[in-house]
Amino acid sequence: MDKLKQGIEQMQNHNYEEAAKLFTEAIDENPKEPVGYINFGNLLTHMNDHERAERFFHRAIELDDTAATAYYGLGNVYYEQEKYTKAQEQFIQAIQQGLDEADVHFMLGMTFIHQEYVKLALPYLLRASELAPKDVDVQFQYGLCLAQNGQIDQAEQVMNHVLQLEEQHSDAHYNLGVVALHQENAGKALEHFSKALEINPEHMLAAHAKGQVEQALNE
Numbered sequence: 426m427d428k429l430k431q432g433i434e435q436m437q438n439h440n441y442e443e444a445a446k447l448f449t450e451a452i453d454e455n456p457k458e459p460v461g462y463i464n465f466g467n468l469l470t471h472m473n474d475h476e477r478a479e480r481f482f483h484r485a486i487e488l489d490d491t492a493a494t495a496y497y498g499l500g501n502v503y504y505e506q507e508k509y510t511k512a513q514e515q516f517i518q519a520i521q522q523g524l525d526e527a528d529v530h531f532m533l534g535m536t537f538i539h540q541e542y543v544k545l546a547l548p549y550l551l552r553a554s555e556l557a558p559k560d561v562d563v564q565f566q567y568g569l570c571l572a573q574n575g576q577i578d579q580a581e582q583v584m585n586h587v588l589q590l591e592e593q594h595s596d597a598h599y600n601l602g603v604v605a606l607h608q609e610n611a612g613k614a615l616e617h618f619s620k621a622l623e624i625n626p627e628h629m630l631a632a633h634a635k636g637q638v639e640q641a642l643n644e
Contacts, residue, residue, distance in 0.1 A: 459485035493522035527557035595625035
C-alpha cells in the first residue's frame with residue numbers, strides 16, 4: 426500500500442503523528458504531486474491548524490489549479506474559521522472543477538445559511554439531499570431550508586423522511602410541530618412538541634411552543 430493510503434488509514438484511526446510522517450514522506454518523494462499536499466491539508470484541518478492547512482491547499486492549487494478537492498479542503502478551512510464568503514468561493518470553485526458530491530453542495534449551502542441567504546442555499550441543499558438521501562444532517566438542513574423558504578408541504582415531507590432515518594430526532598419533531606401550527610392543527614403540533622421533549626427534555630424551543638399551544642387550547 427502506498428504512503429498516501431497508509432496515511433489516510435492512520436488519520437482515520439486518529440494516529441495523527443503517524444499520518445503526518447507518512448504524508449511528509451509522500452510529499453518528499455513526489456514534491457510536484459498535489460495529492461500529498463491535499464491529504465496533509467486535510468490532516469491539519471482535523472487538528473485545527475488552519476494556518477498551515479491553508480498553506481498546504483494553496484501549494485496543491487499552485488501545482489494543479491484544477492484540483493477540485495484542494496478547493497474543497499480550502500473551503501473547509503475557511504468555513505471552520507467562520508469566513509463564510511471565502512469558504513463559498515472555494516466550494517464554488519471545487520464544483521466548477523467537477524466535484525459533484527453531497528459534501529461540497531451541503532457545505533456551500535451552509536455558507537449561505539450562515540449568511541442568512543436562505544433562497545441561495547436551497548438549490549445546493551437540494552442537490553446534497555439528492556446525492557445523500559440517507560444522510561440525516563443533510564436531509565434535516567434541507568427540510569429546514571424549505572421551511573425557511575415558505576415551502577411548508579415539502580418541508581413536512583422531508584422532516585418525515587428524517588424521522589424514517591432517525592426515529593429519535595427531536596429537532597425534526599419540533600419542526601413538524603411548527604409545520605402543524607402553520608396548518609392550524611394544534612393537536613398534531615402538541616404531539617410533535619411532546620415527542621421532541623420526550624426525546625430531549627432540554628429542548629427549550631419545544632417546551633416553549635408546547636406551553637403556548639396548551640395555553641391556547643385551554644382558553
